[in-house]
Amino acid sequence: MKKTIVVLLLFGFAICAFKEIRGIYFRYPSYWPKPIYNFNKNQLTTEKTFLGRVLFYDPILSKDSNISCASCHSQHTAFSQINHSYSKGINHQIGKRNAPALINLAWNSSFMWDGAVNNLEMQALAPMSNPTEMNETIGHVADKMKHTTIYPKLFYKAFGDSAINGERVLKCITQFMLSLVSCHSKYDSVMEKQAKFTQQEERGYLLFKKNCSSCHKEPLFTNDKFENDGLPINKTLNDVGRMLITHDSANYLQFRVPTLRNIQISYPYMHDGRFSNLVQVLNHYTKGIVRSNSLAKPLLKPILLTNNDKKNLIAFLSTLSDTTFITEKQYSFPVFVN
Secondary structure, eight states, rough: OOEEEOOOOOOOOTTSSSETTTTTEBBTTEEESOOOSSSSSSSOOOOHOOOHHHHHHHHHGGSSHHHHHHHGGGGGSSSOOOSSSOBOOOOGGOOOSSOOOOOOOOSSSBBTTTTTOOHHHHHTTTHOOOOOTTTTOHHHHHHHHHHHHSSHHHHHHHSSSSOOHHHHHHHHHHHHHOOOOOOOSHHHHHHTTOOOOHHHHHHHHHHHHHHOOOOOOTTTOOSSEOOOOOOOOOTTTTOOOHHHHHHHGGGGGBBEEEOOOOOOOOOBBBOOOBBHHHHHHIIIIIIOOOTTTTGGGGSSSSOOOHHHHHHHHHHHHTTTTOOHHHHHHGGSSSOOOO
């Protein structure tokens, strides 16, 4: 019997507005800003998005065929890697940074903790070519796919012919990553006037807006910038952050501001995973900030929070958890049927 693949459509939910992008619905709440990504250069289709999903979960992307994108970005933890401070690669090698959550990437202007990549279609090349992660080349990956039984069929469905090359591989992975939209948290329901915060969550929300919103800007909960958050340098890694890319001392110890969406389930925290829980993170901002000449003045002052304030703030942060996002089948390991 001929083997086929179930192609899952990108079904949204009532809270999300319909935004049709070239025949496929890319959905996000109506009160969100427009995405930054230019969909005209990579037109979304269900077939290409599904192919990207298959590629995301396939260790064929790594040299030893043991590491996939999903190895460090698990759906159940908002496409992050919990319980590991640093990403893990081929031959049990350990990376130098924590694997960030993959959420709402269509609104990002740059990627990686230091912004080394400014094009989502090129992002997958970074871990793929990294010698401690996948240690592979896109050309060799495409060659390996040509010798499989399934990929020529998938590429035919996606592109109308069976040609497999690096550009097509990267565009399809990009389409799957673009589909990772998290917009079904309690916070979103409150913004849509379909739910209300508890008193504790409301108190936490007020604290958030006063102390955190300049960097973690609503509704995406990131300002899409790089900041020095007062962390002392990790003397084991000597990671200087954004300065590694720009060679500008003004960017010393600046790292990309991560989204706070699904923050409760995407620990450990910071670029090097040094904090295992949110209490430790808040303790850093209340009494752990290290002053330096390169630290932006607004962040020089510690945030004044009582223990009750911290509990309230964490209660609000819990409203950013999206159980739909971490259980939705359209993001899960692809289903093959006969």
